[in-house]
Amino acid sequence: MPFHPTGEASRMYSKYDEAQFHLRLTHELHAxxxxxxxxxxxxINAEIVATMEESLSxxxxxxxxRDEEERLASLISEQVxxxxxxxxxKEKTRS
Structure with a gap:
């Protein structure tokens, strides 16, 4: 590591400083x-990263x-x- 004038070690970052790992996918998912x-x-890597970023945002x-009332409220909300x-x-198709 290069020495920084403040006495701290400075570090040059590159794309290889990103976390890397192997990922097992089914052939269908890979396709x-x-x-x-x-x-x-x-x-493919950029697509996986973009998909994960979108999902995690x-x-x-x-x-x-928590209880039956919460479940029913959620169900009614989805139906509404x-x-x-x-x-x-239907309104859109009429106009």
Whole structure:
């Protein structure tokens, strides 16, 4: 490492300083990633990174419910979303 004037060691960073690991994929998943990478003009690695970044930028869904009321509220909420989406689609086709 080069010596920094403050007495601290400074370090030059390169692309090889990024974490690397081997990933096992099914042939089917590999083919899907390869196809998507080609469609997006990216390498397979860049496609995996972009997909992971997009996925991890969203909040994780809550798994399970605290009680039956919470489960029912979630179910009703999803049904309301579906009905609203159907109404909007029908209105769009009329205009």
């Amino acid at each position: 899907k990633i390869k196809q998507r990478a080609k469609m997006n003009n990216r390498s 969203k909040p994780s869904p809550v798994r399970g419910y 979303k579906e009905v609203a989406a159907d109404i909007l689609r």
